[in-house]
Amino acid sequence: MTDPVTVHVPLGERAYDVRIGAGLLARAGAQIAPLLARPRVAVVTDANVAALHLRPLQDALRAEGIDSEALVLPAGEGTKNWDQLSACVEWLLEQQVERRDVVVALGGGVIGDLVGFAAAILRRGVRFVQVPTTLLAQVDSSVGGKTGINSAKGKNLIGAFHQPSLVLADINVLDTLSERDFLAGYGEVAKYGLLGDAAFFGWLEDNAPLLRHDAGLRQHAVAHSVAMKAGIVTRDETEQGERALLNLGHTFGHALEAATGYSDRLLHGEGVAIGCALAFELSARMGLCPQEAPSRVMAHLRQMGMAARLSEIPGELPDDQELIRLMGQDKKVIDGRLRFVLAHDVGDAFVSDAVDRAVLAEVLREAR
């Protein structure tokens, strides 16, 4: 078995470690204990994860003398809303979670984002630990401190930057993920190669089909992704510049998630993968990158058995103008101008506000 890897996120007084390895859940008590002022934590999770991984976590905490109470929320993107946020915050208050206490988010990106936001606003800020249980959460959402919930008007529009105090990514818990959720998370892994690391994308082309069943390759993919994200977040914690590159595919993806009602029709990572394909197509159409680049992105998504076109999203989609209107809520917008993450090639993304709406509409139309 491969030894755990630690990626440090050096953010001064908000610095923390991301630990990645097999069997970390069973050692969670020992890992979390040094953070505690008193031996108790509040755990928040979702129903699917609770059935599979809550007991082992609570046993591991108990083994180190740490008491825990757990709140189980409904699973799925629909949970990232005001009602569930309120339920979570009220429960944490009921548990008398104090300023010096620690909240544990056990689950995928939905739980991590919602619980992180609850921790950010509870008593004006308590610490939290991320225990990510999806591939997406391990490579992306548990790191970097973006927390929040959705609005019908757009994705993640209500939130705060609030860094976790520790991230424990046990790669073994990914064994229980559905194929669909694993592949959706893979959308964010591929994104890292596409936005800034052509060699990593090449490695993924050779190895990604084996990730699901090879723990060593999986650990490498998670650790490499986390290291890339940690580097970007360290240089630009609050997205004043470079961090926007992590949004590759998201201007499209978030509009599509809003258009499909944050439902099972389109998972976040699926929207990101389709969005990456569209961002590369748009870049090629604008003469910014060679046509081989979007073809290569498309071929890789196909190789992984992933959807790459709008026409593969089940059900009706709004027309192109409505999708573009939804993009207007994107957080990268400045002075009402859309800003897109485009690419000069695989591994070479940049941010641009010079996208012609007619070309954008044409790319959307042709992707249907």
Ligand SMILES: NC(=O)c1ccc[n+]([C@@H]2O[C@H](COP(=O)([O-])OP(=O)(O)OC[C@H]3O[C@@H](n4cnc5c(N)ncnc54)[C@H](O)[C@@H]3O)[C@@H](O)[C@H]2O)c1
């Ligand atoms: N904060 C960030 O930087 C950031 C980054 C990327 C994505 N996100 C957000 O993350 C969310 C998507 O996260 P996600 O894809 O993890 O979705 P998710 O949290 O809904 O998890 C996907 C599904 O897998 C189940 N599940 C979780 N762990 C499991 C396990 N080990 N075994 C079996 N089932 C398990 C969940 O119950 C759920 O049904 C979106 O809301 C997205 O906006 C945030």
Ligand SMILES: O=C(O)C(=O)C[C@@H](O)[C@H](O)[C@H](O)COP(=O)(O)O
């Ligand atoms: O961490 C970031 O920065 C990202 O953009 C990572 C994305 O994968 C993630 O989906 C994030 O939540 C999107 O951020 P948003 O600001 O566009 O909501």
Ligand SMILES: [Zn+2]
């Ligand atoms: Zn994302």
